[in-house]
Amino acid sequence: xxxxxxxxxxxxxxxxxxxxxxxxxxxxxxxxKDTVDDLRVDPMGNLIAYRAGTGSSPLRVxxxxxxxxxxxxxxxxxxxxxxKIDTVGGIAARLLPGLSVRVGKKSLPGVIxxxxxxxxxxxxxxxxTSQLAVxxxxxxxxxxxxxxxxxxxxxxxxxxxxxxxxxxxxxxxDRAGCAILIDLLLGERFPFDVYGVFTVQExxxxxxxxxxxxxxxxxxxxxxxxxxxDDLPKEEADVSPTTELDKGPAITVMDRSYITPPRLLxxxxxxxxxxxxxxxxxxxxxGGTDSGGVHRAKAGVPAITVAVPCRYIHSPVxxxxxxxxxxxxxxxxxxxxxxxxxxxxxxx
Amino acid sequence: MKTQQxxxxxxxxxxxxxxxxxxxxxxxxxxxxxxxDIHVDAMGNLIALQQGTLPGTGDRRAVxxxxxxxxxxxxxxxxxxxxxxxxxLGGVDxxxxxxxxxxxxxxxxxxxxxxxxPPHVLPASERRKVLPWHELFVDLGLPEDEVKxxxxxxxxxxxxQTVAALKNGRAAGKAMDNRACVAALTLTLxxxxxxxxxxNFYAVATVQExxxxxxxxxSAYGVAPDLAVALDVTFATQHNxxxxxxxxxxxxxxxxxxxxxxxxxxxxxxEAAAADEVPTTIEPxxxxxxTDAWGIQVAREGIPCGLISVPVxxxxxxxxxxxxxxxxxxxxxxxxxxxxxxxxxxxRWEDAVEADAEERPPSAEDSADPAEART
Numbered sequence: 001x002x003x004x005x006x007x008x009x010x011x012x013x014x015x016x017x018x019x020x021x022x023x024x025x026x027x028x029x030x031x032x033k034d035t036v037d038d039l040r041v042d043p044m045g046n047l048i049a050y051r052a053g054t055g056s057s058p059l060r061v062x063x064x065x066x067x068x069x070x071x072x073x074x075x076x077x078x079x080x081x082x083x084k085i086d087t088v089g090g091i092a093a094r095l096l097p098g099l100s101v102r103v104g105k106k107s108l109p110g111v112i113x114x115x116x117x118x119x120x121x122x123x124x125x126x127x128x129t130s131q132l133a134v135x136x137x138x139x140x141x142x143x144x145x146x147x148x149x150x151x152x153x154x155x156x157x158x159x160x161x162x163x164x165x166x167x168x169x170x171x172x173x174d175r176a177g178c179a180i181l182i183d184l185l186l187g188e189r190f191p192f193d194v195y196g197v198f199t200v201q202e203x204x205x206x207x208x209x210x211x212x213x214x215x216x217x218x219x220x221x222x223x224x225x226x227x228x229x230d231d232l233p234k235e236e237a238d239v240s241p242t243t244e245l246d247k248g249p250a251i252t253v254m255d256r257s258y259i260t261p262p263r264l265l266x267x268x269x270x271x272x273x274x275x276x277x278x279x280x281x282x283x284x285x286x287g288g289t290d291s292g293g294v295h296r297a298k299a300g301v302p303a304i305t306v307a308v309p310c311r312y313i314h315s316p317v318x319x320x321x322x323x324x325x326x327x328x329x330x331x332x333x334x335x336x337x338x339x340x341x342x343x344x345x346x347x348x
Numbered sequence: 349m350k351t352q353q354x355x356x357x358x359x360x361x362x363x364x365x366x367x368x369x370x371x372x373x374x375x376x377x378x379x380x381x382x383x384x385d386i387h388v389d390a391m392g393n394l395i396a397l398q399q400g401t402l403p404g405t406g407d408r409r410a411v412x413x414x415x416x417x418x419x420x421x422x423x424x425x426x427x428x429x430x431x432x433x434x435x436x437l438g439g440v441d442x443x444x445x446x447x448x449x450x451x452x453x454x455x456x457x458x459x460x461x462x463x464x465x466p467p468h469v470l471p472a473s474e475r476r477k478v479l480p481w482h483e484l485f486v487d488l489g490l491p492e493d494e495v496k497x498x499x500x501x502x503x504x505x506x507x508x509q510t511v512a513a514l515k516n517g518r519a520a521g522k523a524m525d526n527r528a529c530v531a532a533l534t535l536t537l538x539x540x541x542x543x544x545x546x547x548n549f550y551a552v553a554t555v556q557e558x559x560x561x562x563x564x565x566x567s568a569y570g571v572a573p574d575l576a577v578a579l580d581v582t583f584a585t586q587h588n589x590x591x592x593x594x595x596x597x598x599x600x601x602x603x604x605x606x607x608x609x610x611x612x613x614x615x616x617x618x619e620a621a622a623a624d625e626v627p628t629t630i631e632p633x634x635x636x637x638x639t640d641a642w643g644i645q646v647a648r649e650g651i652p653c654g655l656i657s658v659p660v661x662x663x664x665x666x667x668x669x670x671x672x673x674x675x676x677x678x679x680x681x682x683x684x685x686x687x688x689x690x691x692x693x694x695x696r697w698e699d700a701v702e703a704d705a706e707e708r709p710p711s712a713e714d715s716a717d718p719a720e721a722r723t
Contacts, residue, residue: 095446097665114443115588116441116662117440131588135662137517139515139598163458168459228469233431311487312463314467317447317449
């Protein structure tokens with residue numbers, strides 16, 4: 001538990017857009033390799049950690065957290081040596097201008113700039129991604145192609161930091177979930193077999209979780225997330241912050257990708273109450289999570305998403321509370337552990 | 349590498365217009381060993397004097413070179429539920445604010461971010477909207493009562509950004525406008541330590557340029573130079589701007605031409621560039637140059653001015669890009685210009701020279717005057 005923040009820092013700083021999660025695997029692997037019974041990478045790039053149970057329960061439980069983050073990809077080169085880009089995952093293009101980024105395996109510094117304010121036509125409309133480019137200092141198309149060929153990954157340059165009870169950094173969606181899953185795998189052995197899967201390609205359609213659930217064929221699927229908290233000052237009365245900071249783990253009832261079976265929802269709510277942990281129900285209808293990929297694998301898997309509320313996800317710098325992260329880890333640990341003691345397998 | 353470090357030291361430091369104390373201390377430390385006298389005036393301008401070294405008669409003439417050390421920033425206008433409401437200090441570009449890391453200069457320097465709502469909750473109509481000031485805020489990640497204890501309305505905010513080295517000797521960071529030129533002026537001071545000059549050289553790091561060239565106006569009055577050169581940045585070509593009025597990175601500084609620039613100083617800057625083999629480009633400036641030169645030119649009874657500019661990409665954005673060579677060339681060009689000022693040189697208008705010549709037929713004494721001989 002004490003390492004949650006340290007692990008989050010290493011995870012947050014690692015680059016890993018959808019389809020290029022190798023550096024995140026490199027961070028996770030050494031942290032868990034000594035406590036799991038099997039560790040492998042599947043054909044999609046999911047990192048599958050198997051931890052045998054004590055044998056007292058026949059259950060098989062899948063716990064996932066996605067490694068990938070939203071970012072950019074090089075799709076071409078301008079004559080002046082700047083890089084044409086497109087977004088990978090959901091990024092509002094309006095936040096890209098003025099940002100520092102890191103390009104490719106060598107982490108080359110690059111920047112995204114607009115026409116100077118003094119020379120711009122209008123200031124009220126944000127540009128499209130196709131109007132933006134990354135400048136790495138290359139002077140020609142040839143040089144740019146050599147340094148950053150088409151397909152090169154680009155991530156935000158943000159470095160992790162803490163302020164009081166808050167953490168700031170990129171990709172808390174879902175490196176916060178990864179940190180909690182690592183914590184779960186480092187803890188006490190469970191009564192049943194646990195498959196901890198660090199999934200790929202969540203941000204482009206929940207694609208890693210889907211095949212992982214097919215492979216593992218679990219009795220339950222638990223998805224760990226860093227979810228959006230839109231609890232910001234707004235002009236109108238705020239009816240939909242989705243989740244709020246300082247209110248503990250957010251349990252999903254329903255999002256755009258799946259509906260939580262009532263018995264699983266009830267189980268986690270009761271666990272929070274029993275452990276004296278704060279919790280909130282994520283306002284339904286927004287976002288999608290790996291549960292959406294898991295719940296329809298093979299003959300169907302009861303699934304639930306439990307998340308750390310994070311402000312400013314899908315931007316260069318997200319913000320979460322250490323107290324929310326810790327409470328989420330505690331709830332997940334208790335909720336997963338107690339799956340064996342209740343008969344949750346029959347639909348009620 | 350030395351220029352890169354110098355630039356990083358200067359550009360990373362905060363110095364929003366009207367609160368230049370921190371950057372001023374840094375420049376003071378850099379300039380003190382290079383100056384015969386150094387002081388800060390009532391407005392906060394840092395003024396360093398290098399005495400002329402060549403023998404001359406009578407009072408030494410004075411040339412002033414000005415580079416502003418302030419940068420654009422933000423200011424706290426309110427505190428709501430622990431979030432800071434903000435407004436612009438200088439020509440801030442609202443299009444680049446979302447997702448930025450900042451430093452709030454409250455009772456201590458506090459890290460914060462300018463929050464952006466995730467795309468999940470943005471209606472399609474909002475995704476290309478550039479937010480007005482009343483929808484922008486800074487999140488300090490601290491509880492409301494602590495925010496209220498540490499921050500007050502009127503506190504300053506600067507962008508937090510560290511200079512990054514790009515390919516081909518280029519560098520990206522905040523406040524290249526105008527720390528690039530403070531760096532160039534530092535290089536000039538270094539060069540003139542080893543290069544004889546007849547004139548007294550005043551290097552001035554001015555304040556409050558970004559809110560209307562205020563420091564230049566008062567420092568020009570205080571120093572009362574016989575001529576002045578301002579150093580600032582100009583627009584560089586970039587992938588989305590190649591119209592006239594922009595200048596390529598790496599092709600040297602520009603020399604301004606127009607109502608703000610005395611033609612004889614333009615000529616002398618061009619001559620110095622040719623003699624010292626510094627590549628330059630002429631920058632036409634049909635009206636206000638938008639630099640310190642505009643205010644300096646009308647100080648006292650009028651001061652003949654020149655303007656040297658370093659091309660920078662993405663001006664007033666947190667990722668301004670410069671080429672280090674251009675900074676070094678600017679420092680060298682200015683040093684060469686100053687070193688070539690003869691002890692009795694006075695910038696003059698061509699017609700005045702002609703009128704004088706008509707009134708008074710040239711004598712042997714006059715034609716020996718090096719200033720006259722040049723025109």
